[in-house]
Amino acid sequence: MRHDIIICGCGPAGAAAGLTLARQGRSVLMLDKAHFPRPKLCGGLLTWKAVRLLETVFGETMAALTDAGIVTHVSERYAIRSPRAVLAQGGLPYPFHFTDRARFDARLLEHAARAGAEIRTGMRVAACDPGAEGAGQSRPARVTLADGTALEADRLIGADGANSVVRNSFPGLDKARFNRFMAPAIEVALDPAALSGPVDCPQLHVGLLEAGYGWVFPAGDRVQVGICGLRRGNVNFSSVFRDFIDYLEIDPAAVPPLRGHPLPYGNALDDPAWGRALLAGDAGGFVEPLFGEGIFYALCTGLYAGQAVAKAMDTGQAAGPLYNHRLRRDIHPELRWSDRLRWMLFRAVKLAGPRSLGLFVNSGSTRLAEMVHGMRSFAWLRPKRWYFLEQ
Ligand SMILES: Cc1cc2nc3c(=O)[nH]c(=O)nc-3n(C[C@H](O)[C@H](O)[C@H](O)COP(=O)(O)OP(=O)(O)OC[C@H]3O[C@@H](n4cnc5c(N)ncnc54)[C@H](O)[C@@H]3O)c2cc1C
Numbered sequence: 595m596r597h598d599i600i601i602c603g604c605g606p607a608g609a610a611a612g613l614t615l616a617r618q619g620r621s622v623l624m625l626d627k628a629h630f631p632r633p634k635l636c637g638g639l640l641t642w643k644a645v646r647l648l649e650t651v652f653g654e655t656m657a658a659l660t661d662a663g664i665v666t667h668v669s670e671r672y673a674i675r676s677p678r679a680v681l682a683q684g685g686l687p688y689p690f691h692f693t694d695r696a697r698f699d700a701r702l703l704e705h706a707a708r709a710g711a712e713i714r715t716g717m718r719v720a721a722c723d724p725g726a727e728g729a730g731q732s733r734p735a736r737v738t739l740a741d742g743t744a745l746e747a748d749r750l751i752g753a754d755g756a757n758s759v760v761r762n763s764f765p766g767l768d769k770a771r772f773n774r775f776m777a778p779a780i781e782v783a784l785d786p787a788a789l790s791g792p793v794d795c796p797q798l799h800v801g802l803l804e805a806g807y808g809w810v811f812p813a814g815d816r817v818q819v820g821i822c823g824l825r826r827g828n829v830n831f832s833s834v835f836r837d838f839i840d841y842l843e844i845d846p847a848a849v850p851p852l853r854g855h856p857l858p859y860g861n862a863l864d865d866p867a868w869g870r871a872l873l874a875g876d877a878g879g880f881v882e883p884l885f886g887e888g889i890f891y892a893l894c895t896g897l898y899a900g901q902a903v904a905k906a907m908d909t910g911q912a913a914g915p916l917y918n919h920r921l922r923r924d925i926h927p928e929l930r931w932s933d934r935l936r937w938m939l940f941r942a943v944k945l946a947g948p949r950s951l952g953l954f955v956n957s958g959s960t961r962l963a964e965m966v967h968g969m970r971s972f973a974w975l976r977p978k979r980w981y982f983l984e985q
Contacts, residue, residue: 597623599903600737600747601711602719603754604630604703606889607875607896610651611751612706612713614900620907622711623745624703625737627718631700635781635855636889637811637818638666638693639796643968644890645691647982651897652705656691664701666814667692671795672963674955677841681800681952686963690796692813722763724750724871728912735870749903749913750871753896756856758877764868772879775861777806777886780835780854781820783813788848793817798885799838801948803829805940806859808838819844822857822886857886860936862929866895866921867914874899882929884936885966895925897982924981931972 599615601608604626615622626632640648648654659665669690673683707713718740725735735750752760756776761767786793789810799808806823819842821835832852839849858879866878874880875892882891898920899913906913942950955962964970971978 595743595745596734597621597745597747598907599623599749599751600625600735600745601751601753602626602722602737602760603752603758603875603877604628604706604713604715605634605699605753605755605875605892606702607877607880607892607899608751608753609699609702609706610893610896611753611874611900611903612711613652613702613709614897615904616706616709616711618904619710620904622706623747624706624711624713625717625719625739626713626715627740629715630703631696634695634699635779635853636695637781637796637809637820638695638698638813638889639811639887640665640691640693641887641890641967642688643980644887644893646968646980647890647893647897650982651893652702654701654705659691659693659698659701662697662701664693664697665691666694667812669795669812673795673797674951675797675799676801676948676952677799679949679952681948682955682959684959686967687960687969688963688967692796692811694814719754719759722750722752722760722871724760724763724869726869733869748870749907751896751899751903752871752873752877753875753892753899754877756858756876758873760871761863761866761873761877764871764873766868767863772858772861772863775824775859775879775883777822777824777857777859778831778854779820779822779857779886780831780852781818782850782852783816783818784844784848784850786815786817788844789817790843800943800951802834802838804944805936810842822859824859857881857888859883859886860933862926864926865914865918867917870913872899872902872913872917880925880929883933884939884972887966890968891925891929894980894982895921898924920981928968928972928978935972 803823902917
Protein backbone atom coordinates (compact mmCIF):
# COMPACT_ATOMS: atom_id res chain seq x y z
CA MET A 595 0.00 0.00 0.00
CA ARG A 596 1.53 3.29 -1.11
CA HIS A 597 0.94 6.73 0.46
CA ASP A 598 2.40 10.19 -0.12
CA ILE A 599 3.36 10.66 3.51
CA ILE A 600 3.26 8.39 6.54
CA ILE A 601 3.60 9.86 10.02
CA CYS A 602 4.45 7.37 12.78
CA GLY A 603 3.13 8.63 16.12
CA CYS A 604 0.09 10.84 16.79
CA GLY A 605 1.34 12.82 19.82
CA PRO A 606 1.93 16.60 19.59
CA ALA A 607 4.77 16.25 17.05
CA GLY A 608 2.74 13.96 14.77
CA ALA A 609 -0.40 16.10 15.10
CA ALA A 610 1.46 19.31 14.15
CA ALA A 611 3.10 17.61 11.15
CA GLY A 612 -0.14 15.92 10.05
CA LEU A 613 -2.18 19.13 10.35
CA THR A 614 0.40 21.12 8.38
CA LEU A 615 0.54 18.60 5.52
CA ALA A 616 -3.19 17.86 5.38
CA ARG A 617 -3.94 21.60 5.21
CA GLN A 618 -1.78 21.76 2.11
CA GLY A 619 -3.90 19.06 0.50
CA ARG A 620 -1.34 16.24 0.88
CA SER A 621 -2.46 12.66 1.41
CA VAL A 622 -1.25 11.83 4.91
CA LEU A 623 -1.55 8.58 6.82
CA MET A 624 -0.97 8.87 10.58
CA LEU A 625 -0.30 5.74 12.63
CA ASP A 626 -0.23 5.21 16.38
CA LYS A 627 -0.01 2.06 18.49
CA ALA A 628 -2.45 3.55 21.03
CA HIS A 629 -6.10 4.54 20.76
CA PHE A 630 -6.80 8.19 21.67
CA PRO A 631 -7.27 9.61 24.24
CA ARG A 632 -4.30 7.61 25.52
CA PRO A 633 -2.48 8.08 28.84
CA LYS A 634 0.77 10.06 28.66
CA LEU A 635 3.11 10.50 31.59
CA CYS A 636 3.73 14.26 31.62
CA GLY A 637 3.46 17.33 33.82
CA GLY A 638 1.52 19.00 31.00
CA LEU A 639 3.11 22.43 31.58
CA LEU A 640 2.78 24.87 28.67
CA THR A 641 5.03 27.93 28.36
CA TRP A 642 4.26 31.18 26.51
CA LYS A 643 5.84 29.92 23.28
CA ALA A 644 3.73 26.74 23.34
CA VAL A 645 0.59 28.84 23.86
CA ARG A 646 1.58 31.10 20.94
CA LEU A 647 2.16 28.07 18.69
CA LEU A 648 -1.17 26.52 19.64
CA GLU A 649 -2.90 29.79 18.76
CA THR A 650 -0.97 30.36 15.52
CA VAL A 651 -0.98 26.84 14.10
CA PHE A 652 -3.98 25.09 15.70
CA GLY A 653 -6.18 28.15 16.30
CA GLU A 654 -6.55 27.03 19.92
CA THR A 655 -6.86 29.52 22.77
CA MET A 656 -6.27 28.82 26.44
CA ALA A 657 -9.87 29.91 27.09
CA ALA A 658 -11.20 27.24 24.69
CA LEU A 659 -8.91 24.58 26.20
CA THR A 660 -10.02 25.58 29.69
CA ASP A 661 -13.70 25.31 28.69
CA ALA A 662 -12.98 21.83 27.31
CA GLY A 663 -11.40 20.78 30.63
CA ILE A 664 -7.98 20.36 28.96
CA VAL A 665 -6.24 23.23 30.74
CA THR A 666 -6.65 22.18 34.37
CA HIS A 667 -4.71 24.90 36.16
CA VAL A 668 -3.17 28.32 35.47
CA SER A 669 -0.37 29.59 37.68
CA GLU A 670 1.17 33.04 37.84
CA ARG A 671 3.72 32.04 40.46
CA TYR A 672 6.53 29.50 40.87
CA ALA A 673 8.79 28.19 43.63
CA ILE A 674 12.23 26.57 43.54
CA ARG A 675 13.13 24.59 46.64
CA SER A 676 15.90 22.45 48.08
CA PRO A 677 15.33 19.90 50.84
CA ARG A 678 16.25 22.58 53.38
CA ALA A 679 14.95 25.89 52.03
CA VAL A 680 12.90 27.85 49.53
CA LEU A 681 15.60 29.04 47.11
CA ALA A 682 13.48 31.33 44.94
CA GLN A 683 9.83 32.12 44.48
CA GLY A 684 7.78 34.83 42.89
CA GLY A 685 5.48 36.00 40.13
CA LEU A 686 5.76 35.19 36.44
CA PRO A 687 5.61 37.62 33.50
CA TYR A 688 3.17 35.21 31.85
CA PRO A 689 1.32 32.31 33.50
CA PHE A 690 2.14 28.62 33.14
CA HIS A 691 -0.82 26.60 31.84
CA PHE A 692 -1.19 22.97 32.94
CA THR A 693 -2.93 20.48 30.68
CA ASP A 694 -4.41 17.02 30.87
CA ARG A 695 -2.13 15.39 28.30
CA ALA A 696 -4.50 12.57 27.33
CA ARG A 697 -7.22 15.04 26.34
CA PHE A 698 -4.78 17.65 25.00
CA ASP A 699 -3.20 15.17 22.57
CA ALA A 700 -6.60 13.83 21.47
CA ARG A 701 -7.77 17.39 20.76
CA LEU A 702 -4.68 18.18 18.64
CA LEU A 703 -5.17 14.97 16.70
CA GLU A 704 -8.78 15.95 15.94
CA HIS A 705 -7.41 19.07 14.21
CA ALA A 706 -5.25 16.91 11.93
CA ALA A 707 -8.21 14.61 11.21
CA ARG A 708 -10.52 17.54 10.43
CA ALA A 709 -7.92 18.94 8.02
CA GLY A 710 -8.03 15.63 6.13
CA ALA A 711 -5.28 13.41 7.60
CA GLU A 712 -6.19 9.73 7.75
CA ILE A 713 -5.69 8.49 11.30
CA ARG A 714 -5.24 4.82 12.12
CA THR A 715 -4.79 4.04 15.80
CA GLY A 716 -4.12 0.71 17.49
CA MET A 717 -1.40 0.08 14.86
CA ARG A 718 2.10 -0.55 16.19
CA VAL A 719 4.99 0.09 13.85
CA ALA A 720 7.32 -2.88 14.31
CA ALA A 721 10.04 -2.00 11.79
CA CYS A 722 10.85 0.55 9.18
CA ASP A 723 13.23 1.45 6.36
CA PRO A 724 13.79 5.20 5.87
CA GLY A 725 14.23 4.68 2.11
CA ALA A 726 16.67 6.56 -0.11
CA GLU A 727 16.69 9.49 -2.49
CA GLY A 728 19.31 11.34 -4.53
CA ALA A 729 22.76 10.33 -5.83
CA GLY A 730 21.30 7.80 -8.26
CA GLN A 731 19.37 6.00 -5.52
CA SER A 732 15.64 6.01 -5.09
CA ARG A 733 13.72 3.77 -2.75
CA PRO A 734 10.46 4.59 -0.96
CA ALA A 735 10.27 4.58 2.83
CA ARG A 736 8.72 1.38 4.23
CA VAL A 737 6.85 0.74 7.44
CA THR A 738 5.97 -2.72 8.70
CA LEU A 739 3.16 -2.97 11.22
CA ALA A 740 3.08 -5.49 14.07
CA ASP A 741 0.49 -7.56 12.15
CA GLY A 742 2.90 -7.83 9.21
CA THR A 743 1.18 -5.26 6.96
CA ALA A 744 3.77 -3.44 4.84
CA LEU A 745 3.20 0.21 3.85
CA GLU A 746 5.25 2.43 1.54
CA ALA A 747 5.47 6.19 1.30
CA ASP A 748 7.31 8.93 -0.59
CA ARG A 749 8.04 10.60 2.75
CA LEU A 750 8.10 9.40 6.34
CA ILE A 751 7.98 11.45 9.54
CA GLY A 752 9.05 9.69 12.73
CA ALA A 753 7.06 11.31 15.56
CA ASP A 754 6.96 8.11 17.56
CA GLY A 755 8.41 9.42 20.80
CA ALA A 756 11.48 8.74 22.91
CA ASN A 757 11.86 5.05 21.91
CA SER A 758 11.32 5.82 18.21
CA VAL A 759 11.35 2.84 15.85
CA VAL A 760 11.90 5.25 12.94
CA ARG A 761 15.01 6.73 14.63
CA ASN A 762 16.41 3.29 15.33
CA SER A 763 16.18 2.49 11.60
CA PHE A 764 18.67 5.28 10.75
CA PRO A 765 21.90 3.43 9.86
CA GLY A 766 24.28 6.24 10.85
CA LEU A 767 22.82 6.96 14.27
CA ASP A 768 25.10 6.88 17.33
CA LYS A 769 22.64 4.97 19.55
CA ALA A 770 25.03 4.81 22.51
CA ARG A 771 25.32 8.61 22.61
CA PHE A 772 21.57 9.08 22.25
CA ASN A 773 20.89 6.63 25.09
CA ARG A 774 23.51 8.21 27.35
CA PHE A 775 21.35 11.35 27.49
CA MET A 776 18.05 9.55 27.90
CA ALA A 777 16.81 10.49 31.38
CA PRO A 778 14.61 8.15 33.38
CA ALA A 779 11.54 10.02 34.64
CA ILE A 780 9.02 8.88 37.25
CA GLU A 781 5.71 10.64 37.87
CA VAL A 782 2.58 9.89 39.87
CA ALA A 783 -0.74 11.73 40.14
CA LEU A 784 -1.85 12.15 43.74
CA ASP A 785 -4.90 13.34 45.61
CA PRO A 786 -3.99 16.89 46.82
CA ALA A 787 -5.07 15.81 50.31
CA ALA A 788 -2.00 13.52 50.39
CA LEU A 789 0.26 16.59 50.55
CA SER A 790 0.91 18.57 53.70
CA GLY A 791 -0.24 21.89 52.16
CA PRO A 792 -2.04 23.27 49.09
CA VAL A 793 -0.19 23.21 45.76
CA ASP A 794 -1.29 26.29 43.86
CA CYS A 795 1.90 26.90 41.88
CA PRO A 796 4.55 24.68 40.28
CA GLN A 797 7.41 23.74 42.57
CA LEU A 798 10.83 22.66 41.31
CA HIS A 799 12.98 20.71 43.76
CA VAL A 800 16.76 20.64 43.35
CA GLY A 801 19.48 18.77 45.21
CA LEU A 802 17.76 15.36 44.85
CA LEU A 803 19.84 14.24 41.86
CA GLU A 804 23.24 15.26 40.53
CA ALA A 805 21.88 16.06 37.04
CA GLY A 806 18.13 16.38 37.35
CA TYR A 807 15.32 17.66 39.54
CA GLY A 808 11.94 16.90 41.05
CA TRP A 809 8.62 18.68 40.61
CA VAL A 810 5.24 19.10 42.21
CA PHE A 811 2.71 20.47 39.72
CA PRO A 812 -0.94 21.42 40.23
CA ALA A 813 -3.21 19.43 37.90
CA GLY A 814 -6.86 20.24 38.53
CA ASP A 815 -8.19 17.73 41.05
CA ARG A 816 -4.79 15.97 41.23
CA VAL A 817 -1.17 16.90 41.92
CA GLN A 818 1.65 15.55 39.76
CA VAL A 819 4.81 14.59 41.62
CA GLY A 820 7.83 13.53 39.58
CA ILE A 821 11.59 13.32 39.18
CA CYS A 822 13.86 13.08 36.17
CA GLY A 823 17.58 13.15 35.65
CA LEU A 824 20.58 11.67 33.93
CA ARG A 825 22.05 8.38 35.13
CA ARG A 826 25.15 9.51 37.00
CA GLY A 827 26.89 6.81 39.02
CA ASN A 828 24.74 4.11 40.51
CA VAL A 829 21.63 6.18 41.14
CA ASN A 830 18.47 4.18 41.82
CA PHE A 831 15.59 6.34 40.59
CA SER A 832 12.85 4.48 42.46
CA SER A 833 14.71 4.97 45.70
CA VAL A 834 15.36 8.71 44.96
CA PHE A 835 11.64 9.05 44.23
CA ARG A 836 10.72 7.36 47.54
CA ASP A 837 13.08 9.75 49.39
CA PHE A 838 11.37 12.65 47.60
CA ILE A 839 7.95 11.37 48.73
CA ASP A 840 9.31 11.05 52.24
CA TYR A 841 10.72 14.60 52.24
CA LEU A 842 7.38 15.93 50.94
CA GLU A 843 5.83 14.21 54.00
CA ILE A 844 3.50 12.14 51.83
CA ASP A 845 2.23 8.87 53.27
CA PRO A 846 3.72 6.14 50.98
CA ALA A 847 0.35 4.35 51.18
CA ALA A 848 -1.20 7.27 49.23
CA VAL A 849 1.25 6.73 46.33
CA PRO A 850 0.07 4.53 43.44
CA PRO A 851 2.48 2.10 41.74
CA LEU A 852 5.35 4.10 40.20
CA ARG A 853 5.29 4.74 36.46
CA GLY A 854 8.25 5.79 34.37
CA HIS A 855 9.02 7.00 30.86
CA PRO A 856 12.34 8.06 29.31
CA LEU A 857 12.88 11.74 28.55
CA PRO A 858 15.43 12.81 25.92
CA TYR A 859 17.53 15.18 28.01
CA GLY A 860 20.29 16.80 25.99
CA ASN A 861 20.48 14.54 22.93
CA ALA A 862 18.79 16.55 20.16
CA LEU A 863 20.07 15.24 16.83
CA ASP A 864 21.99 17.74 14.66
CA ASP A 865 20.75 16.09 11.49
CA PRO A 866 17.46 14.25 12.18
CA ALA A 867 17.02 13.16 8.56
CA TRP A 868 17.89 10.01 6.65
CA GLY A 869 16.79 8.90 3.19
CA ARG A 870 13.14 9.92 2.94
CA ALA A 871 12.55 10.19 6.69
CA LEU A 872 12.62 13.08 9.18
CA LEU A 873 12.35 12.88 12.98
CA ALA A 874 10.28 15.31 15.05
CA GLY A 875 9.65 15.73 18.78
CA ASP A 876 11.09 13.24 21.29
CA ALA A 877 12.03 10.93 18.40
CA GLY A 878 14.72 13.45 17.40
CA GLY A 879 15.63 14.26 21.02
CA PHE A 880 13.99 17.72 20.84
CA VAL A 881 13.51 18.47 24.51
CA GLU A 882 14.94 21.52 26.27
CA PRO A 883 17.72 20.08 28.45
CA LEU A 884 17.41 22.24 31.55
CA PHE A 885 13.70 21.95 32.45
CA GLY A 886 12.76 19.02 30.20
CA GLU A 887 10.19 21.05 28.23
CA GLY A 888 9.17 18.86 25.30
CA ILE A 889 5.60 19.76 24.31
CA PHE A 890 6.57 23.01 22.59
CA TYR A 891 9.58 21.43 20.86
CA ALA A 892 7.42 18.53 19.64
CA LEU A 893 4.83 20.95 18.22
CA CYS A 894 7.44 23.21 16.63
CA THR A 895 9.59 20.46 15.09
CA GLY A 896 6.41 18.69 13.89
CA LEU A 897 5.34 21.93 12.21
CA TYR A 898 8.77 22.42 10.60
CA ALA A 899 9.01 18.78 9.49
CA GLY A 900 5.57 19.08 7.85
CA GLN A 901 6.54 22.33 6.13
CA ALA A 902 9.84 20.88 4.92
CA VAL A 903 8.13 17.79 3.47
CA ALA A 904 5.46 19.92 1.73
CA LYS A 905 8.12 22.17 0.18
CA ALA A 906 10.26 19.19 -0.86
CA MET A 907 7.27 17.64 -2.63
CA ASP A 908 6.47 20.93 -4.40
CA THR A 909 9.99 21.66 -5.56
CA GLY A 910 11.63 18.24 -5.88
CA GLN A 911 14.29 19.25 -3.31
CA ALA A 912 15.39 16.88 -0.54
CA ALA A 913 13.42 17.45 2.68
CA GLY A 914 16.39 16.94 5.07
CA PRO A 915 18.29 20.17 4.28
CA LEU A 916 15.05 22.20 4.28
CA TYR A 917 14.15 20.84 7.73
CA ASN A 918 17.67 21.28 9.10
CA HIS A 919 17.70 24.91 7.93
CA ARG A 920 14.64 25.67 10.08
CA LEU A 921 16.04 23.75 13.06
CA ARG A 922 19.36 25.61 12.89
CA ARG A 923 17.55 28.94 12.79
CA ASP A 924 15.07 28.42 15.62
CA ILE A 925 15.62 25.26 17.65
CA HIS A 926 19.23 24.07 17.89
CA PRO A 927 20.69 27.33 19.27
CA GLU A 928 18.12 27.36 22.10
CA LEU A 929 18.79 23.73 23.02
CA ARG A 930 22.57 24.24 22.92
CA TRP A 931 22.54 27.32 25.13
CA SER A 932 20.14 25.72 27.56
CA ASP A 933 22.46 22.69 27.73
CA ARG A 934 25.41 24.97 28.62
CA LEU A 935 23.38 26.70 31.28
CA ARG A 936 22.24 23.44 32.86
CA TRP A 937 25.80 22.09 33.24
CA MET A 938 26.86 25.38 34.76
CA LEU A 939 23.98 25.20 37.26
CA PHE A 940 24.36 21.47 38.00
CA ARG A 941 28.08 22.08 38.73
CA ALA A 942 27.35 25.13 40.87
CA VAL A 943 24.83 23.15 42.94
CA LYS A 944 27.32 20.27 43.32
CA LEU A 945 30.24 22.49 44.36
CA ALA A 946 28.55 25.34 46.23
CA GLY A 947 25.20 23.80 47.23
CA PRO A 948 21.60 24.57 46.17
CA ARG A 949 21.78 28.12 47.52
CA SER A 950 23.97 29.05 44.53
CA LEU A 951 20.98 28.28 42.30
CA GLY A 952 18.80 30.52 44.44
CA LEU A 953 21.31 33.37 44.12
CA PHE A 954 21.42 32.91 40.35
CA VAL A 955 17.61 32.91 39.94
CA ASN A 956 17.11 35.86 42.30
CA SER A 957 19.71 37.90 40.40
CA GLY A 958 17.32 38.29 37.44
CA SER A 959 14.15 36.34 38.06
CA THR A 960 11.89 38.17 35.57
CA ARG A 961 14.33 37.90 32.68
CA LEU A 962 15.04 34.24 33.52
CA ALA A 963 11.31 33.49 33.61
CA GLU A 964 10.98 35.18 30.20
CA MET A 965 13.78 32.89 29.00
CA VAL A 966 11.94 29.78 30.22
CA HIS A 967 8.80 31.01 28.46
CA GLY A 968 10.70 31.68 25.22
CA MET A 969 10.23 35.46 25.18
CA ARG A 970 14.00 35.64 25.64
CA SER A 971 16.65 33.34 24.27
CA PHE A 972 18.81 31.03 26.39
CA ALA A 973 21.65 32.78 24.49
CA TRP A 974 22.49 35.78 26.71
CA LEU A 975 18.80 36.47 27.40
CA ARG A 976 18.43 38.31 24.10
CA PRO A 977 14.83 38.85 22.92
CA LYS A 978 13.92 35.65 21.05
CA ARG A 979 12.51 35.66 17.56
CA TRP A 980 10.36 32.61 16.72
CA TYR A 981 9.91 32.25 12.98
CA PHE A 982 6.61 30.37 13.25
CA LEU A 983 5.12 33.61 14.57
CA GLU A 984 6.14 35.46 11.43
CA GLN A 985 4.83 33.11 8.74
C1 LIG B 1 7.37 12.42 33.36
C2 LIG B 1 7.42 13.43 32.26
C3 LIG B 1 6.96 14.73 32.50
C4 LIG B 1 7.00 15.69 31.46
N1 LIG B 1 6.51 16.94 31.71
C5 LIG B 1 6.51 17.87 30.71
C6 LIG B 1 5.92 19.14 30.91
O1 LIG B 1 5.38 19.44 31.98
N2 LIG B 1 5.95 20.04 29.88
C7 LIG B 1 6.54 19.74 28.68
O2 LIG B 1 6.58 20.61 27.78
N3 LIG B 1 7.08 18.51 28.45
C8 LIG B 1 7.06 17.57 29.42
N4 LIG B 1 7.55 16.31 29.18
C9 LIG B 1 8.06 16.01 27.83
C10 LIG B 1 6.90 15.75 26.87
O3 LIG B 1 5.98 14.83 27.46
C11 LIG B 1 7.40 15.15 25.54
O4 LIG B 1 8.53 15.87 25.12
C12 LIG B 1 6.32 15.20 24.46
O5 LIG B 1 5.26 14.34 24.79
C13 LIG B 1 6.88 14.78 23.10
O6 LIG B 1 5.84 14.69 22.16
P1 LIG B 1 5.99 13.67 20.91
O7 LIG B 1 4.82 13.91 20.05
O8 LIG B 1 7.35 13.80 20.34
O9 LIG B 1 5.97 12.22 21.58
P2 LIG B 1 4.80 11.49 22.39
O10 LIG B 1 3.92 12.48 23.03
O11 LIG B 1 5.51 10.50 23.24
O12 LIG B 1 3.97 10.76 21.25
C14 LIG B 1 4.53 9.67 20.55
C15 LIG B 1 3.40 8.82 20.02
O13 LIG B 1 3.97 7.76 19.26
C16 LIG B 1 3.28 6.57 19.54
N5 LIG B 1 4.21 5.46 19.26
C17 LIG B 1 5.36 5.17 19.91
N6 LIG B 1 5.93 4.07 19.38
C18 LIG B 1 5.12 3.66 18.37
C19 LIG B 1 5.16 2.58 17.47
N7 LIG B 1 6.17 1.70 17.47
N8 LIG B 1 4.17 2.46 16.57
C20 LIG B 1 3.12 3.35 16.53
N9 LIG B 1 3.03 4.39 17.40
C21 LIG B 1 4.02 4.55 18.29
C22 LIG B 1 2.89 6.67 20.99
O14 LIG B 1 1.77 5.86 21.30
C23 LIG B 1 2.59 8.16 21.13
O15 LIG B 1 1.21 8.44 20.94
C24 LIG B 1 7.53 15.34 30.19
C25 LIG B 1 7.97 14.04 29.95
C26 LIG B 1 7.92 13.09 30.98
C27 LIG B 1 8.42 11.69 30.69
